[in-house]
Amino acid sequence: MTEEKEKLFFRYVSHIYLTDKSYESIGKSIKAVKLFLESDCQTSRKGYKEYIRRNAAELSDKPYIKDSLCEFLNYLGIGYSRSQKEKVVKPLEKLSIISxxxxxxxxxxxxxxxxxxxxxxxxxxxxxxxxxxxxxxxxxxxxxxxxxxxxxxxxxxxxxxxxxxxxxxxxxxxxxIKKPIELKRPKFNRKLNTENVPTESDYKKLLDYLYTRTNKDHYFFIKILATTGARVSEFFQLKWEDILNGEVTLKGKGNKYRRFFFSKQLQTEVKSYVKEQNKTGYVAVGKFGRLTQRGLCQSMKDWGDKCGIDKCKMHPHAFRHFFAKMYLKKNNDVVQLAEILGHGSIDTTRIYLQKSYDEQKREFNRSVTW
CATH class of the missing domain: 1.10.150.130 (Tyrosine recombinase, N-terminal domain)
Incomplete structure (x- = not known):
């Protein structure tokens, strides 16, 4: 890559990180642009066409590369669009039987x-x-x-x-099957139904109820979910020893690794509990062995019934939302929260800034006093 192209490349990398693309999309775009600039093709429309012609076979099933290069040319003010004549795609019709x-x-x-x-x-x-x-x-x-x-x-x-x-x-x-194909995904607006997220009052009420039960494990199930923001698949991997250690790195969604921290308060409570009950190994264990997602969800709905908490708020992922809302209330740092939750894009995390109906009404009445 020439010095001039290298400058263009680093300028573009700085620019693309300021867009609302996911980290995965940014990575793909950077790679595509880097390969283009490392070729001997000119940074122009003509150079783009030449590059596509030379690599036609390799790019035939990777439309995102062409899109990335066109975006790069548009950023440079050269301007190029692939949408001049879009091929009409006919939907498939159902077959009589699977072979x-x-x-x-x-x-x-x-x-x-x-x-x-x-x-x-x-x-x-x-x-x-x-x-x-x-x-x-x-x-x-x-x-x-x-x-x-x-x-x-x-x-x-x-x-x-x-x-x-x-x-x-x-x-x-x-x-x-060694025939890799990548497709464009339809866009959609991520929406969080803030009415289905437990409130602080719901959380305290639930903990008070579970603390008095014979099996105090359930109390810790909720406390761990609500203070880590773990997905249910990640929660099932946690061990009592991890909490005592204060942190753990686990493989989560998309086979990505991320670190979990445990609060000092939780560590103190768990330290006393595991010593008293001689607890070791996985946290999410029931009478008949390791818990399933369905079993945990059903138990949570039963606990909600006993406490008078709406069933729609009683599932593991609701407490991931609860964690996010509470974290932003104490520390309004969306970027840091995105890292803690393991989100690929900050846009995903921004949905937690939405306020519930009651919160909106309360703020409205407090603000509109004229």
Missing amino acids: DKNMKLLNEFVYYLTQDEDYSPHTLEIYSFSIKKYFEYANEVSVDNYKRFVKMMEKEGFSPQTIRLRITALERFSKW
Whole structure:
């Protein structure tokens, strides 16, 4: 890369980190632009066309690279758009039956994920269901079929969230069969229903109830979820020894590692409890062994009934939201919260800045006094 191109590259890297793209998208864009600048092609429309022509085979199933380069050229003021003549994509039509070959392939894929990847049962179910649905509409894996399958889902009115989940599964499957395909994901506005997040009053009421029960483990289940912001899959990996240690690094969503801290207050309470009850190993254990997500959710709804807390607030993820709201109340640092929660984009974290109906009403009445 020449000195002039190197300056352009570092300027662009500084710029792209100020956009609202996810860290994953930023990484892909930076890599695409770097490879383009390292080639002997000119930084111009003509150079772009030449680069695409030379690498046509490699770029055929990676549309994000072309998008990244066009964005780079637009940033430089050269201006280039790929949307001059968009190809009309026809949705797929349902087949009469899934072939034996594809059913065998699907089973082998699920077995591979079960044996070689650390996915949660819920994720495995989504992947299996998504690939099965794809094979109900297509016999072969190809870029064209993938796009047509997405078009079919859009035509049928599937939500952007569902389509994004299916695309993730399809991309993972294509990678496994060594025909990697990447697709554009539909955008959607992330919304948090702030009415379904426990309040401080709900939290204290629940802890008071669980503290007096015979099995005090349940008290710590809630306290750990509410003071760490852990996802349920991460919570199931925690051990009593981790809490006593004050921190632990775990593999979480997307096979990414992140560190969890435990408050001094929680450590003090747990230290006394594990000594008294001789507790070791995994925290999330019930009468019959390791807990399941369904079992924990059902127990939480039962506790909510006893305390008079709405069932919609009584599930593990609600206390991840509770943690985020409480953290922002004490320390209004969205960037730091994004790191603690393991979010790929700060936009995901900003949803926790939303206020509930009661909070809005209270602030309105306190402010509007004229």
